[in-house]
Amino acid sequence: xDEKGKLFxxxxxxxxxxxxxxxxGLVGAFFMINKIKDGAVLSDGRSLLSxxxxxxxxxxxxxxxDIRNYSVDSIHVGDEVYDLDTGKPLGEVVEIQTGPSEQMxxxxxxxxxxxxxxxxxxxxVIVEMAGSRTExxxxxxxxxxxxxxxxxxxxxxxxxxxxxxxxxxxxNEAGA
Amino acid sequence: xxxNKKGKLFxxxxxxxFLIILILVAxxxxxxxxxxxxKRAPEGTVPLTYVVEVTACEEPYFxxxxxxxxxxxxxxxxxxxITKVEKLPYTIVNTNQExxxxxxxxxxxxxxxxxxxxxKAALEGPDLMVGEESVKVGKSVTMRSASAAxxxxxxxxxxxxxxxxxAAQ
Numbered sequence: 504x505d506e507k508g509k510l511f512x513x514x515x516x517x518x519x520x521x522x523x524x525x526x527x528g529l530v531g532a533f534f535m536i537n538k539i540k541d542g543a544v545l546s547d548g549r550s551l552l553s554x555x556x557x558x559x560x561x562x563x564x565x566x567x568x569d570i571r572n573y574s575v576d577s578i579h580v581g582d583e584v585y586d587l588d589t590g591k592p593l594g595e596v597v598e599i600q601t602g603p604s605e606q607m608x609x610x611x612x613x614x615x616x617x618x619x620x621x622x623x624x625x626x627x628v629i630v631e632m633a634g635s636r637t638e639x640x641x642x643x644x645x646x647x648x649x650x651x652x653x654x655x656x657x658x659x660x661x662x663x664x665x666x667x668x669x670x671x672x673x674x675n676e677a678g679a
Numbered sequence: 680x681x682x683n684k685k686g687k688l689f690x691x692x693x694x695x696x697f698l699i700i701l702i703l704v705a706x707x708x709x710x711x712x713x714x715x716x717x718k719r720a721p722e723g724t725v726p727l728t729y730v731v732e733v734t735a736c737e738e739p740y741f742x743x744x745x746x747x748x749x750x751x752x753x754x755x756x757x758x759x760x761i762t763k764v765e766k767l768p769y770t771i772v773n774t775n776q777e778x779x780x781x782x783x784x785x786x787x788x789x790x791x792x793x794x795x796x797x798x799k800a801a802l803e804g805p806d807l808m809v810g811e812e813s814v815k816v817g818k819s820v821t822m823r824s825a826s827a828a829x830x831x832x833x834x835x836x837x838x839x840x841x842x843x844x845x846a847a848q
Contacts, residue, residue: 518695525702570817573834577816585805610779621772621783660805660843661836662816 561634561641562597563649564670565657567626569604575624577662584630587656587663591645594632596659601626628666630657631674641671724846727800727807727838728762729814731822733792733831735769740792743827750796750822750829756810758822759798767791794829800838802846807838 567574582596604623609615633644641649649655649671656665733740744764752758769789775782798809806813812820816836822829 514695518699521699574816583805590804606781608774608779608781609776611776616779618780620781658805658815660807664817
């Protein structure tokens with residue numbers, strides 16, 4: 504480098520640093536895009552671990568309350584289920600149970616009873632997915648913590664909904 | 680090349696500064712292309728018919744729901760063509776405390792409009808996309824035709840599962 508700060512009397516050291524910075528930025532951006540595509544980084548910050556490390560399978564029962572017949576008719580056994588937030592595959596619908604939706608009502612004599620809500624249904628959907636029981640509870644293959652009573656946004660090709668987790672079982676426990 | 684002893688092009692621009700500007704222009708161009716590509720609406724291949732329910736409509740509204748008119752969303756993307764309009768009773772649920780039941784009651788002079796729309800959708804993951812919007816039962820949609828605003832929920836979707844599987848491959 505000469506006294507003017509130029510390498511070999513031609514190239515400015517500042518220019519070289521600038522070019523290096525641009526190249527490092529481009530390489531970094533390329534790797535980050537690939538990581539996001541591979542699912543190693545999730546946008547919602549729920550997991551920073553690589554996905555699909557689970558080897559066992561679990562059955563998660565999801566309760567969708569108070570829906571109309573149109574929505575009931577849009578859920579089928581065999582439907583592939585995806586996470587609503589990340590779009591990642593969760594599993595497959597293996598069983599559907601439909602019943603009337605019941606709501607509390609107070610009668611004239613002051614009794615509180617449950618009565619059927621006309622045109623509304625409660626649907627239990629059992630989704631079988633890759634997942635495992637860890638030290639901190641059940642988790643999906645993408646490390647999403649599943650707990651009783653939590654809401655899990657799901658979608659299929661036909662429908663999207665945010666049901667409540669009401670049961671989680673390992674498949675061998677369920678006898679499936 | 681018109682480069683002089685001081686490493687300047689045409690005696691004016693430093694060759695390295697010129698390269699840096701070139702790299703910056705290339706980066707901006709790539710970012711612009713990436714942004715355009717990611718925002719580009721995929722081409723629809725799966726014929727899709729969906730029904731949008733608009734609730735509590737008044738009588739004149741149905742005069743403006745014209746079969747054959749195309750509908751567009753807020754981004755001005757074409758969401759399909761209206762192929763059928765049905766007029767159904769609008770009901771609410773009342774509590775009958777005497778009998779201890781909930782009862783459905785029709786409301787006079789109000790109707791639900793079931794607007795059937797036909798389009799072609801593109802499969803992106805599990806989603807059937809019309810423009811940049813995924814169509815699913817339970818999703819709210821806001822659209823307008825040449826004559827009417829259509830704001831409601833998708834209640835029904837009809838498409839060929841075989842074509843969706845084919846599009847997924």
